[in-house]
Amino acid sequence: MQPTIYDVAKQAGVSIATVSKVVNNKGRIGEQTKKKVIAIMKELNYQPNAFAAALTGKSTQTIGVIIPDLANPYFAELAKCLEDEAHKMGFSLMICSTDNNSEKEETYINLFIRKKVDGCILASTLSNPQLVTELAIQYMPVVLAGQAILEKDLPAVSVHDQQGGYIATTHLTALGHQRIAIIMEPKAFSSLERLKGYKKALKEAGLIYDENLVMTADATLTGGADAFRLFVDMEQPPTAIFACNDVLAIGVCQEAHRASIHIPDELSIIGFDNTILASVTSPPLTTVAQPLREMSRQMITTLLTSSNEKRGNQQFVFEPQLVNRQSTAKLN
Amino acid sequence: MQPTIYDVAKQAGVSIATVSKVVNNKGRIGEQTKKKVIAIMKELNYQPNAFAAALTGKSTQTIGVIIPDLANPYFAELAKCLEDEAHKMGFSLMICSTDNNSEKEETYINLFIRKKVDGCILASTLSNPQLVTELAIQYMPVVLAGQAILEKDLPAVSVHDQQGGYIATTHLTALGHQRIAIIMEPKAFSSLERLKGYKKALKEAGLIYDENLVMTADATLTGGADAFRLFVDMEQPPTAIFACNDVLAIGVCQEAHRASIHIPDELSIIGFDNTILASVTSPPLTTVAQPLREMSRQMITTLLTSSNEKRGNQQFVFEPQLVNRQSTAKLN
DNA sequence: TTGAAAGCGCTAACAG
């Protein structure tokens, strides 16, 4: 059995209160006793039971994170950044991947409540938005990641998705493309915003919005490939595609390659997120970058400060940036 | 404040013991009372406090996972698979990324102890192996991931790394390569094993082992690129490179491309892990696959059963498999 | 500077 505070106290010949004080470095204790207690703790390999501590009101120093898919490099990178930032602040993460499965979402949220995490970061667009509000009101601070406007009254940090969609599409129109398709993710708030930017760019370029050119696909390689096939089978296929994330974009690249359609000469494609994938493909993927590191930092600090005091509702929006590589080219 | 079992009991006009029983579905309770209590729980949005429960001896249904780098697609995929399997068994994960930083490793291990996770999976080769033994003996079940033989007396699941290294190298020798380099990861047990397989394959092919051809680099794109540069600067550069993981392999591919060295015609390269990256590059990367899904399942079940009964020490070794794509070619 | 004791929310005998 693991040693408890009682074991340490007994060994050291002091009371548990004293041990507690040295553990937490609180109150006044004599140098002598302090040293002795510390020695005993080492000897017994004592680790305070976080539960017992939490029960009496201490924080658990844990942050819950809900993301749709850890295997998507974008979210893996997000998770890593969050982990780094949290660790700097002395917090650890409970990372949960939901696969956009609403049952899992609910399970995990309840888990967070039961485990008394100090707050949570929601990077999935939950199927049940009411759950989020409830969570935030009744239980713990919440920050939304990448879904700025969904819940107007909740702290959120994201890129300016609309702007991102606009940048991407404008890049394509500037290259002379007229039939530009878009592939969105299902249920993702960010995709909706990016679509708005897409429309705006189209309009500015004097192009008309064609519903046939918008498709929805799961954020996987095969999702992108499937969407691609639907596009090429059209009577009038697009000459450029804006995929709402890199994985989708690369899915179409691969399928295009299989179909012997050359990128970017015959088809331009632009992604979003600037994940490691984008730098690695051939041709390297033109994409839109998010300042993940800064965003992560902001998420953590926002979460941690909003737990102290609700200082008005906070929405942080970061600027996306075009990363021009070689998967897009002038229409010829 | 969140409702406690007392609130529910009061509202329902019963004792806390009764509520506890319905929560845990234990003991005998009248249909009437049961219904009533359930209704009240819903109404109050009651979630039992996991800490209080854990304090009285109940399991936390949590598994700790330590991996070196979440941003490496291999580990991200591992984490995702583990998450899936754990979820099926009603467990959740506490994922920690250490960056091979020994201070972090220790912090996280202590965290696991304090948070009373039910067991942990170690996918990093910890700098302090004694810590692992201590953890396993004094505190909780441990399973080693990808480091089968490190601690002979600990449950472990991994691919047959030596075999993997052998397969990879043999593939190269069969293509006629005579100067074959290897890039290892620092501090990784698996790399050491793969090196053994490499040596064995060399020997079988009648080639001599040349220490100059073995290099160590961090598992990043730049790590791979750096190693590549050192190789090409040699008087007698290798004609093929076996990188101990895909990220490294792709790092060298990219740098080779920059140096206008054509792959596979001028240089063959083979990776390890068969991550999403391997399928996405151009040329697609020849690599060695691990059956991640099955391995993850084994890790979870091993961990969970070994917590019940120590039934002898368990080592599970899975077979690696060559995935022949287009980054390797006959020496000409 | 130290210790006694109450209480955090829950479970598990044990009584009724």
Place this chain on the structure above:
DNA sequence: CTGTTAGCGCTTTCAA
């Protein structure tokens, strides 16, 4: 079938 009660390990007044 239901309730009483004694802890689980720790923090925190409050006295000494």
